[in-house]
Amino acid sequence: EDGRELGLWRVDVANGAVEVVFNAGDASLRNPNISADGSKVVAELGAGLVLIDTIDGSTSRLPVFGSFDPSVAEQYNKTVSSDAKDLAVSPDGESVAFVSGGDIYVLRKHDKIQRCARVSTNPAPDYSPVWIEDGEALLFVSERDGNGEFYRAKPVRDDLPFYRAVDFEITRLTETSVDESAPALSPDGKRMAWARGPGELVVGSPLTFEIERVLYSGFEAPSFEWAPDSRWLAWSAVNDDFNYDIFIGRADQDFTPFNLTTHPDDDTNPHWSPDGRKLAFTSRRQMLDETDVWVAWLNRDDAEMSERERLEAAEAKQLAKEEEEKKKKELKKKDENKDEPAEEGEEEEDDGEEEPVLVEIDFSDLSLRLRRLTKFEANEKALGWSHDSEKVYFNVSQGTRLTSGTSGEKGFFEVDIWDRETDELESETISSLVLVDKTVFYVKKGKIVGREEKAETYPFSVRVREDRPALRAAIIDEGWRALDRMFYDPEFHGHDWAASLAKWRPLAASASTAEDFSVSMNWMLGEMNASHMGFYGGGKSEAKETDKQITGALGVIWDDQHQGAGRKVAEVIKGMPAARANSALAVGDIVLSVNSISYVVGENWARLMLATAGEECFLKVVNAAGEEREVAIRPSAWSAVRKALYTRKVEMARAKVETESAGNLGYIHIEGMGQSSLLEFERDLFRAASGKSALLIDVRENGGGWTTDMVLAMLMVKNHAITIPRGGGVGYPQGRRIFATWDKPIVVLCNENSYSNAEIFSWSIKTLGRGPVVGKKTYGAVISTGAAHLLDGSYVRLPFRGWYVNNAERTNMELNGCPPDYPVENLPGDFSAGIDRQLDKAIAVGLDLIAG
Incomplete structure (x- = not known):
């Protein structure tokens, strides 16, 4: 944003002045490496190497000569036997289409005979197979022509089923300016629903794909499902506040979509029951961000029935069915005794098909006829229904933004909608669930499973050639x-x-x-x-066997001025191995050897500590009095040292603030905008801020996260009342609040390494006028991001939502860091000198706030 040229720069350690050494122009300068005397830098430039003179900025290209053997083959064979997804079962139930590695496959559903064919072979991703033409052809989405479009696949030989065919005729069916995706054929086969472009749900002809009506239009395509009668659809759509609700609409006539859930938190994954009388969905309407499975009763009678009435109604229905079957048997026996066919008006033998389902919805108070089915201490996600509409299938997984790191049940379950009893079906979560007749198909660990009374895996194995x-x-x-x-x-x-x-x-x-x-x-x-x-996730080409060892750390700061043998301890870091009573080192101790290997001045100390993390080691140590001893110690990994050094830094800053403010200012550093730092911040409001007149909140070096609004919930609350117990003083019951609170003055510190949500926090303090901001402009990296998974299992991060300051200019926080009210530059040499100019200024500003 300062208009600097891209390339190599240098900064003056003493005063922070910068100047360009080499301007790379439009090329990409990467991975610079400086010579020992600092006079030259070699770096990648475009597809080659460049040598840069750091004195005068002159450059010369470094030609690269030689040949190499590729570390991996460019063409190779592989066996596809897992990673299935996007299941589609043929109308006759004998074939299962699926996707693996971006290609369409079809296997024969047989417990012993394994047959599987690769239908599509284009390198571009193919997905979302749908059986059409009564199972004679497959519809799928492909990006082979640069756009998501519908294609049709059929065996070249009409006499072969898909799983036995070798050659397939692939035909492009659509050619539009936007992506077509998520095709779903109605149960009666007369209409197709699909997502069009970034956010439309449409229905139209499955033959011509001419659109009959647009059911929904937004910025994100909804997830949806057909009702069993092919007249209704249910979908989950998001609004501008990124809240998801379940809607119901008609495919066959104009109908204003009905918001079933009308709740200010996410409701997703709608699934119709086979009898068309219920709709299951996933809802995040409990505390702690956890999701549960809920059901909507589409008919008032179902919701109002007592258990006795329900059982009696089910009994009556069963008796009626048995009576009907009895009449059919008598008719069949009567017909068998006749020499001629039945006369006009006389019933012929029934074909055994059930009466078609007709979905009837009582919309009056429908949004109130919702019932919670699951109550795990976890996340439950609705997947579908059993064939009798009596049970809902769901996944259970652990951990939310507020409950990360928890343990508990997980896997694939079913729940009875009447008594809410649950049964575990698989110990792992599953995906791609499809119900066909009485069998439910799904993917478990990349394998295809069918389950009726018990689970049965349908293996597949196809040898393919990859380029x-x-x-x-x-x-x-x-x-x-x-x-x-x-x-x-x-x-x-x-x-x-x-x-x-x-x-x-x-x-x-x-x-x-x-x-x-x-x-x-x-x-x-x-x-x-x-x-x-x-x-x-692009993979690695390193050798399968490598010598990877974890370097151990004692947890000390060394005296760099020590000139004699060994390494001299300048400080012992609290909480580290060297601070433990049974392996303690002291300031002034000199470590001469590790495991009988002497340290030679100037050599690499890390080599002595290689592979020692977590292992008992023996140090030869000489104390300040010249006394020699052996210390048995178990070094830690460097991750623990980094955490300990962070704690040390915060404690030093807190001590400095309290000392220089005469105990009037508190200091809290927020390490990250995540769950652990949020809980630590709440604790520190008591531990570090209690009794203070103002508080310094430091988000420098904070990499971001998502908790700004929760931190603001602690900082923006004003007491609407006070409480006074008998014999006590003025207060407010903490248990009535979501978080601890702080309503006294604050000063926020930020810098160029405050990133993402830490920047949103800094901006929020300025925008809401909560307090002054001290330091340096933040990085300018604020976008909400998701991920787009690619056909080989890799993915790209996908920034989909911009953040803008709620000011007249609507400043885009991306590329526009939060400018502090009091700009202060920490110079490159300040850290080693123990100087923190930004903190010094924040202390002065905080004291001014107290003084008024």
Whole structure:
């Protein structure tokens, strides 16, 4: 935002002045490495290397010569036997279509005979198979022509079922300017529903795809399901406040969609019962962000029946069914005794088909006829119904934003809708559930399972030939398309996004290793100049066997001025191995050897500590009096040291604030905007702020998260009343509040490494006028991000929602950091000197607030 040129820069340690060394222009300068004397830097530039003179900025290209053997084969065979998803069972129940690795497959549903065919082979992703034409053909979505469009697949030989066919005729059915996706054929086969573009739900002809009506239009396509009578659909749609509700609409006539749930928290995953009388869904309407399975009674009678009435009605229905079957048997016996066919008006033998379901909905007070079915201490997600409409299938998983790290039940369950008794069906969660007759199909750990009375796995194994460069080209195209469709700014920050693909696609497709491919992908994404971006999961090409050892740490700060043998302890870090009573080191101790290996001055200390984390080690130590001893110690991993050093830094800052403010100011540092830091902040409101007149809240070096609004809930509350117990003083019952609160003055510290939600917090304090902000402008990296998963299992982060300051200008927080009220620069040399100019200023500002 300061208009700096891209390239190599240098900064003066003493005064912070900066100057450019080399301007890279439109090229990408990467991975610089400086020479020992500081005079030269070598770096990647575009697809080559450049040597930069740090004195005069002159450059020269470094040609690279040689040849190499690829670390991975460009063409290779692989066996597809897992990673199934998107199940679709044929009308006759004998074939199962599914997706694996971006291709369509069909297997024969047989417990002993294994047959499976690969239907689509294009490198681009194919998905969402749907059986059409009474099971004679498959409809699916493909991105092979640069857009999500519908295609039809059919065996070239009409006499072969899909699972025995080798060749397939693939025909493109749609050609539109937007993506078509999520096709779903109505149960009667007369209509198709699908998602169109980024956020439309439409219904139309399954033959021509001519749209009859648009049921929903928004910025995100809803998840939806057909009712069993093919007249109704239910869908979950999001509003501008990112709240999801369940809606019901008609496919066959104009009808204003009905909001079933009308709740200010998420309601998703609608599923019709086979009898058309109930709708199950997932709801987040309890505390702690947990989700449960709920059911809506579409008919008032069902909701109002007592258990006795329900059982009696079920009994009467069963008796009527038995009576009907008895009459049919008598008719059949009568017909068998006749020599001629039945006369006009006389019933013929019934074909055994059940009467079609007709969904009738009583909308009066429907939003009040909702019942909670599950009450696990976990997240439950509705998946579908049993064939008799008596049970709902659901997944159970652990952990929400507020309950991360918890343990408990998980897996695939069913719940009885009447007595709410639950049964575990699988110990792992499942996906892609489909009900066909009395059998429910699903995917468990990438395998296809069918369950009626018991679970039965249907294995598949197909040998395929892969072209790695073609696959990589398809992956980079898919990742580019995801951002092209969904990036929050349609102008891409003023960048030519198509030019980035043209620039990086050849390099990515020809990458010799997975790591090089990932680098190319990430540099393409980086040209958008946006935060919260990245390509992940691209794989590794390193050897299967590597020597990876964890370097141990004693938990001390060494005296860098020590000139003699060994290493001298300058400080012992609290909570670390060297601070424990049975392995204590002291200031002034000199460590001469580790496990009988002497330390030689100037050599690499880390080599002595290699593979010692968590293992007992023996140190030869000499104290300040010259006395030698052996210390048995169990070093920790460096992650523990980093945490201990963070705690040390916070305690030093807190002590400084309390000392220089004569105990009038409290100090809290928020490490991150997540659950653990949120709980720590609430504790610190008592531990560090109690009895203080003002509070310094430090979000420097805070990488972000999601808790700004919860922190504000602690800082923005005013007492509407007070309480006074007999014999006590003025107060307010803490148990009546969601969080502890602080309503006295605050000062917030931020800097250029305050990121994402830490920036939203800094902006919120300024916008709401809660207190002054001290430090340096924040990074300017504020976007809500999700993920787009790619056909090989990798993914790109997908910034889909921008954040704007609620001011007259609606300042975009992305690329526009929060400017402090009191700008203060910490110079590069300040840290090693123990100077914190920003904290010093915050103390002065806080004292001024107290003085009034």
